[in-house]
Amino acid sequence: MLLGILLILSGLALSWTSVSQAAAGPDLSNERGVDLLPSSLARRLALLSLQDRRNLASALRERREPGGLPDDVMEALRTLSEEQRSALLLFLEPPAAPAQEAVVSAAASTDTNRDAVVAPSPSIENTGETGGLRPFGYDLFTGAASTFAPVTDIPVPVDYVIGPGDVVQIQLFGKENAQFDLTVSRDGTLNFPNIGPVPVAGMKFSELRAQIEQRVATQMIGMRANVTLGALRSIRVFVLGEAVRPGSYTVSALSTLTNALLASGGIKPIGSLRNIQLKRSGEIVATLDLYDLLLRGDTRNDARLQPGDVIFVPPVGKTVGIDGAVRRPAVYELTTEHSVSDLIALAGGLEPAAYTAGTQLERIDAHQDRTLVDLDLNNAASGRFELNNGDILRVPSVLQQRESSVTLSGHVLRPGPVPWRKGMRLSQIVRSTRELQPRPDTGYVLILREQRPTRNLQVLSADLGAALAHPRGASDPLLQPGDEVLVLGLDEDRAKTLTPVIFQLRQQTRNGGPEPVVTLSGNLRHPGDYPLVGGMTVRDAIRANLDVLPETDLEYALLRREVEGGRRVETIAIKLGDALQNPRSGANVQLRPRDELYVFSKAADRQELLAPILNELQAQAVRGDGAAIVEIDGAVRKPGRYPLNTGMRIADLVEVAGGLAESAYSLGAELNRFAVIEGKVREVDHVNFALRDALDGRPDTNVLLQPHDRLVIKPVTNWGEAESVELVGEVRFPGNYTIRRGETLSSVLRRAGGLTTYAFPRGAVFTRESLRQREQDEMDKLAARIEAELAQSQLERTQSTDSNTANVDREAISVSRSVVQQIRSTKAIGRLVINLPALLAGPEIAGMSREEYEELDVSLKPGDRLVVPRDTQEVTVLGEVFHGTSHLYRSDLDRDDYIRQSGGTTPKADLARIYIVRANGQVDTANQGFFSSGIFARSATSIQPGDTIIVPLDVERMKPLAFWSEVTKIIGQVGLTVAAFHSVGAL
Incomplete structure (x- = not known):
């Protein structure tokens, strides 16, 4: 006995454990695998990515815990039975094809764990008749060696027969x-x-x-x-019949039947494992039943071979299959076994989860039809039921759904099944908030229930906080067997957590009916899709979402609803504040399947959120039934286009738009109503009405709105930001002063208390933004024109052959470039010349009529600026003088005296165009030139404190450029005015 076992172990290198495990585990399809899994686990695994499925399958095969899964999923995986693990693997990685299956390698380790090396076995064929079951025992020869190495390191049995060669x-x-x-x-x-x-x-x-x-x-x-x-002799034997490689083989003299079969590659699937014959001299001397070896480890019939022996493998005999909740589902060959009980014994017996009362036998009857026979293995008669060739016995498992338990999942510390008892309530499965993870949402807990008999998912909601506060009260719902209680967290991604539930609700919808799902969008904590529970209202939906965000408009929310079987869309305006504060108010509308609730922010633009609804309303409009859209414009907080709700009036539209703006003119508004006349022409009718009456609800004014109506809310006349001017410098009360339309400078000066005793009114600078912009535009245009002229002159100079002309052009171009640079660096100030001394003196003192005086008084505009400098004693000389500077004013000196004090004029000076920029901005010229009666002749032009004397450049001595007179004029009137402005210290 011991010798036989050692021989088998040495020749096969295969343990019984590996063989039995290779045959274990039913071949499940995807559908069946899903049925064997808990519904809660299947929902969570339904949305896994392909890579996540592969990672989970790899972890299951390697008997290690997968990472990155929620705690409740991990707990569910730990409680799976072996059958469920097999089903889950098929669910995660469906088999590619049943024709070639993996079998346990004969060279695998003899360790008793389940991690066996697998290899494809071409010798085992699946005919399809057994539904994917494999014939039992043929894995024994998988991976067998093509040649047989004699065994030399085992004890020689005492009954060994000596022969020549030993x-x-x-x-x-x-x-x-x-x-x-x-x-x-x-x-x-x-x-x-x-x-x-x-x-x-x-x-x-x-x-x-x-x-x-x-x-x-x-x-x-x-x-x-x-x-x-010592060395034993070799013998020659024959392996014939249904062997993989029949023929003559030289084997060790110690070899047995199994050694020879291994040397021949094993037995074909059509060969018998139970009637292997040993023939000697034409007679059968021994018969080997490999099931004795495989099932009981009995080697007594594994006879030792002698020279010339013939091992004959006949075709397989009577076969039946057994599948389901048995230890070794497979196709078995029968010899002395005849009954169902005998077959179950061959398969290792039933698994603990076998549903014996639901056993079925598939049989081909005398009419060549497949029939089913129901058997109850609890009945002895069913156990004695006679088997026929080709029968398949299927033993189902008990249902995986726990009929007497409920499941706790989500944001809890101990997820998993909990025993159910009659009368069990929510407060009894979650006894305290200490059983929850930090920051749970106790106000919105879901109860997932399977409806009978459809097995559709039904979703209920409950207030866990109220249930714990008032156990067995109305807020503490009764639980049913199979319920799943899902607790959510305040900070988790609620839409992601609810995705499997929403997916199942949508999948179970039939015949195009609306799925029991509502959608929340806008200014909310957790926008997304939510299950529609029985009697769910707007208030319930907001609680499910947790809450609205700050700055939510509680006066207006919009409910989108599908009507006419989903063919049309209508909208309902909701006073969200009323719905949240008073559950019994009409604003707390009961929701329907596929409703969408839009919640708006006070600050954000509503048109972006409303765009999909407006597009739907526009698309469903037909002739005679215009798009249910209205528009409001003007002095409202949120102007734009809005859905036209049933019964919507003018006051409703104003409220939808956020209410009136501060600038609204409540006494008047305009309603533009469009109508198609005789189906040909679209005309508009303008209706003016008292807005206040409409807002007060007067029926004759607060009319019903029609599609495409446009409401214009007029603003109050002259409404806007306050208009102001600025007084700077020697003013008694300088600063910004708000003005009214048409107010004058003298009026503002009186409000400012007049000027100080140190003021220099003749040098006051009055600037205006519109003038500054105009002057700047002119200067920019002039600079561009001069640059273009310079480019043309440069081209002509390069083509000229006259050296004198070229020299003159070179000097003109140099001067022009200097002028352009000066223009680019000079910024316009927009100065308006005024006569401030006369304006302050009054018409009598100034010797003017009232009309003349009023013409001097400037009518102010927003942004005007008056700069009153301190009293000055300087006179400034600029331009073509040898030393441009400022001089102390003396009443006995005239223009020419100040020019001489500045070193006199340069050779480039234009003596005929010398001019004086007065302190108030006026420009005076003199007819007599500096050299009119001799170089030291005196001019009759008088000078006052704050004046600036400008000696311009003489451009007539050089080749004239286009626009040169304009250049000189603008430089004198703008650029040098700025220089004079600085000279009086106004800036």
Whole structure:
């Protein structure tokens, strides 16, 4: 017995554990795998990505815990049975094809764990008749060696028959020591030195050993012998029939039937494992049933071979299949087994989860039709039921759904199943908030329930906080077997958590009906899709979302609803504040499937959120039934286009737009109403009405709105930001002063208290933004024109052959570039010349009529600026003088005196165009030139404090450029005015 087991282990290198495990586990389809899984786990795994499925499947095969999954999913995975694990693997990685299946390799480790090396087995075929079951036992020969290596390191059995070629090792000890390796000759004798030939052929090893020991003891006095076998002879046998490679094989003399079968590659799937015949001299001397070896480890019938033996493998006999909740589902060959009980015994017995009352037998009857026979294995008669060839017995498992439990999942510390008892309530499965993770949402808990008999998902909601506060009260709902209680967290992504639930609700919808789902959008904590529970209202939906965000418009929310079987869309305006504060108010509308609630922010633009609804309303409009859209413009907080709700009036539209703006003119508004006349012309009718009456609800004014109506809310006349001017410098109360339309400078000066005693009114600078912009535009245009002229002059100079002309052009171009640079660097100030001293003196003192005086008074505009400098005593000389500077004013000096004090004019000076920029901005010129009556002649032009004398450049001495007179004029009137402005210290 021991020898046989050692032979099998040495030749096969395959443990019984590996073989039995290779046959274990039913081949499940995807659908069946889903049915075997808990519904809550299947929902969570439904949306896994392909990569996540592969990672989870790899972890299940390697018997390790996968990472990155929620706690409740991990808990559900830990409680799976072996059958469920197999189903889950098929669910995650469906088999590619049933034609070629993985089997346990015969070279696999004999360790008893389930991690076996697998390899495809082309020798095992699936005919399709057994629904994917594999014939039992053929995995034994998977990976068998193509040649047989003789076994030399095992004890020789005492009944081994000696034959020619065997080596007998004899060790002599006593008075002499000797070692002999003697080979049995062809005539069956052993030539023993000092003793002679010893006939040994046909002896058993025990007889050989006894004879040699006796001869040594009698013929060699004082010596003893130790006899064993060395190298054994080889024998030739034949493996025939349904072997994989039938033929003649040379094997060790110690070989048995199984060794020879291994050498031939094993048995074909059509060969019998239970009737392997050993023929010797034409007669059957032994029969081997491999099931004895595979199922019980019995090697008694594994006969030892002799030279010339024939191993014959006949075709397989009667076969039946068994599948389902048994330990070794497979196709079995029957010999002495006849009944269902015998087949179950071959399959290792039933699994604990077997549903014996629902067993079915599939059979092909006498009419060649497949039939089913119901069996109850609890009944002894069913166990004795006679089996026919080709029968398939299927033993189902008990239902995986726990009928007497509820499941706790989500934001809890101990997720998983909880025993259910009659009358169990929510407060009994979650007894305290200490059983929840930090920051749970106790106001919105979902109860997922499977409806009978459709098994559709039904979603209920509950207030866990109220249930814990008032156990067994109205807010503490009763639970049913199979319920799942889902607790949400305040900070988690609620839409992501609810995605599997929403997915299942939508999948179970039939015939295009609306799925029980509502959508929340806008200024909310957790916008997204939510299950529609029974009696759910707007207030309930906001609580499910957790809450609205700050700055939410509580006066207006919009509900989108599908009507006429989803063919049309209508909208309902909701006073969100009323719905949240008073559950019984009409604003707390009960929701319907596929409703969408839009919540608006006070600050954000509403048109972006409303765009999809407006597009839907526009798309469903038909002739005679215009798009239900109205528009409001003007002095409202949120102007734009809005859906036209049923019964919507003018006051409703104003409220939808956020109410009136501060600038609204409540006494008047305009309603533009469009109408198509006789189907040809679209005309508009303008209706003016008192807005206040409409807002007060007067029926004659607060009319019903129609599609495409446009409401214009007029603003109050002259409404806007306050208009102001600025007074700077020597003003008694300088600063910004708000003005009214038409107010004058003298009026603002009186409000400012007049000027100080140090003021220099003649040098006051009055600037205006519109003038500054105009002057700046002119200067920019002039600079561009001069640059273009310079480019043209440069081209002409390069083509000129006159050296004198070229020199003059070069000097003109240099001067022009200097002018352009000065223009680019000078910024316009927008100065308006005023006569401030006369304006302050009044018409009588100034010697003016009232009309003349009023013409001097400037009518102010927003942004005007008056700068009153401190009293000055300077006179400034600029331009073509040798030393441009400022001089102390003297009443006895005139223009020419100040020019001489500045070093006189340069050779480039234009003496005929010398001008004086007065302190108030006026420009005076003199007809007589500086050289009119001699170089030292005096001018009659008078000078006052704050004046600026400008000596311009003489451009007529050079080749004239286009626009040159304009350049000189603008430089004098703008650029040098700025210089004079600085000279009086106004800036």
